Amino acid sequence: MCGRLSQYRGIYDFVAVLNIPNALINYAGDLPLELYNVAPSAQLALFHQEGQFLRADMVRWGWRPRWAVDRAAPIKARVDRVAHDPFFRAIWPHRAIIAIDNWFEWIDEGGPKKQPYLIRRKDRAPILCAVIGQYPTAEHEPDAHDGFVFISADSRGGMVDIHDWQPVTLNPELAREWLNPATSEKRAEQIILLRWERPEVFEWFKVDRAIGNIRNQQSGLINPSDPLI
Template sequence: MCGRYSMSFAPGELPAQFAQQNLNIDRIEDADLWSAKRYNVGPQCIEPVYFFNVEHESTTPLLRYMKWGVTPKWANQKSQKLSTFNARYENIEHSKIWSHCLDHRCVIPIEGYFEWKTDSSKNKQPWFIRRKDHKLMFLAGLYSIASDGKYEYTIITREAPKQLEWLHSRMPVVLEPGTDEFNSWLGLKDSNWDKLSKLLKVHEKEDLEWYKVKKEVGNVKNDGEDLVKPIKQESLQGFFKKEETEPIKSESKVSIKDEEKKDSASQETVTLSHKEPVIKKEEKNINDSPAKRRKNSSPPTSSPRKKQHTITDFLHK
């Protein structure tokens, strides 16, 4: 299905985006109704729809802003709520909801769409699907003119290709600009579903990419560019590099050599953590003896062993 997608281009920016795929826009209509720049478009939003209109016996490519979700002609007589933001490919021919829309065909430009994957713990993780080249995707759709004269649209879905079955069993129908399917879907005057249905194929091309995004996209009230960016994997490096602390050992098991090794390791750690001038100073004295290097460096803190001797001597007094 397709219940959420991204379209962050303003009306004035779309002609340049369309031109990247050799598409022309004769004019833009009802842009004043636009729902504003959104990365998280949901049903009932007013977004751009591209279609061919016959004017003076010639085909004119128009971009009109319409509401997402079609109102059936008989909706006033029914109290039940209908989900009409998607039209299932398999039901279009037999459903009276879409019977009056077959001669009103369109494509919906999007940057990408969201889909949710439910794991074994019933947690829903959103994913974002878009073209690898980051150009606009065009989804097959139908539009209708409501009783109040306002335009509405729906997005057609069908079964997902094998490469995306793991994410969801369905996906929107994608039409590629410049292909016979794209041009015929928009320009074919015949509304016979047998002909039209052959134009809407499962998207088998490997031109899409997908990645996890923030769960905040689940609320349509949330918006922002960060909702379409990949989730940054939290680094576990800091978790494993915890600050080293000296282990507690028995006095009898700690030898003088062990203490000297710790002092030497401590000196190396301090040297590496200092700024460049300190590192150069250590390099200059590299030929000096270990005893001399320790003498020139900052005085080491008293070791737990020395402290323990002091306490012992005090008790024996």
């Protein structure tokens, strides 16, 4: 994943897809998020489970441990390493879900500039991405070091033509299991290594190069630049 995405629906649209019956603690607001062109370091709505409750917070995209002051905050962690990587040891137990509407990739097609593509689910449902991070809880007030990273994996099938890497995405049943504090760390590792969604779930198409300017945030950026067949 190239580091650009959209999260424009409202919190309750995402909660409906997760289908978790427990009460929601909502610190992300009730209005549509309307984030069409999001880059790292931005605040995104993140879901985690706190006891019997589902909680939504706005959390910065990117995280590093307090001791890693000499490097930039990563925005993703490799699925085949994250569970045993000392860099992410502090946040590996802190599992969460980021529900997004789509993400973008840039492809070199021989022109003067790379061509951006939008990737979304064919059924247009939100994409449930596995993430880990440091975020507010009942015991942890919001902190300047709060943040999260996507878990990413080698692209599969036709998505290899778009990019080598993609976020690890889960169906609602596995997303609920991933969020559940009772799920063991060993089982959580199995979920992200073996059970993520297949490329057949997704579709992709070209969008306007204006998406490359992060100041551009209008909703039309997610429309195809060429008619879809």
